[in-house]
Amino acid sequence: MSPSTPRAAAAGAVLCLAGAVGVHAAQDRWPAPAVDRPELLYVRSPGVMKRAMLGYDAFAADVYWIRALQHFGQERLSPPEHVRTYALLYPLLELTTTLDPYFSIAYRFGAIFLGEPYPGGPGRPDLAVALLRKGIAAQPAKWQYLQDLGFVYYWHLRDYKTAAATFQAASQLPGAPSWLRPLAAVTLAEGGHRDASRALWEQLAQAEEPWLRNSARLRLAQLEAMEIMDAWARVRRERGVAPPVPLDPSGTPFAVDPATGGITLARESALFPLPGQLQPPR
Numbered sequence: 001m002s003p004s005t006p007r008a009a010a011a012g013a014v015l016c017l018a019g020a021v022g023v024h025a026a027q028d029r030w031p032a033p034a035v036d037r038p039e040l041l042y043v044r045s046p047g048v049m050k051r052a053m054l055g056y057d058a059f060a061a062d063v064y065w066i067r068a069l070q071h072f073g074q075e076r077l078s079p080p081e082h083v084r085t086y087a088l089l090y091p092l093l094e095l096t097t098t099l100d101p102y103f104s105i106a107y108r109f110g111a112i113f114l115g116e117p118y119p120g121g122p123g124r125p126d127l128a129v130a131l132l133r134k135g136i137a138a139q140p141a142k143w144q145y146l147q148d149l150g151f152v153y154y155w156h157l158r159d160y161k162t163a164a165a166t167f168q169a170a171s172q173l174p175g176a177p178s179w180l181r182p183l184a185a186v187t188l189a190e191g192g193h194r195d196a197s198r199a200l201w202e203q204l205a206q207a208e209e210p211w212l213r214n215s216a217r218l219r220l221a222q223l224e225a226m227e228i229m230d231a232w233a234r235v236r237r238e239r240g241v242a243p244p245v246p247l248d249p250s251g252t253p254f255a256v257d258p259a260t261g262g263i264t265l266a267r268e269s270a271l272f273p274l275p276g277q278l279q280p281p282r
Helices: 004-029 046-052 057-076 089-099 104-115 125-138 143-156 160-171 180-190 194-204 210-239
Strands: none
Touching: 057 089, 057 104, 089 104, 089 125, 104 125, 104 143, 125 143, 143 160, 143 180, 160 180, 160 194, 180 194, 180 210, 194 210
8 A cells, every 4th residue: 555545545534524514514505305306316326436435335325325214205205296206215225235235224124115005105016125135145144134025025026935935045044033934834825825835834843842833733724724615615616505614623613704605714713814814914
């Protein structure tokens, strides 16, 4: 390193500080617009910004993260006449996570913001997936990113099979909570993939933890109840009349749905609710 290098770095820091002071002074005289616009994102290339920061990447990442929060809040709370686009949200998150690839909050909360349905958010679960996959590439052992990715597939994309596979992958990482394994099986059942779900639950029924074994037995009984319901519906279609109402695996009679004439799990059953019987909160 040449003797002039430390001086150049110090000079750069002084210039950055002076620039920050100037920006704040300008904001006092000319307040920022109520809502960000795409043309206000002066630096769009994360690579260019990373080179320009002269090693102050973490500081710049904090600044861009704060701006991402401001942009999301301004768009979300904008007046009704404003057409909300959230146009800067992903570019700001991309800049933030390129400057600091280990910025966990930016990945996790950024994905929540991106997936939020319009008009409360941009309604872009595809970008939420891209952001979380970027985080996974930076920190492959961080099970939280895979967990969040599974929820994006579950809540927003309704891709239950991919969600279950993602939860399963997360459960295999060091430090992952034990509840991720049963979550994968529940997700498969909600998506209609009962055979795969049953295979997972049968494995979990052999687990060392008593609570996990009990949970697996419950889920297997629920899957059996779903098979009984399907078989009852087939007989009804073939015969044209409803057969007697059977008992579920817990010994409780199924309830008859007055709207469809079909059977469903009764609320007083020990197996209630079945996976997917109650819609998740939005």
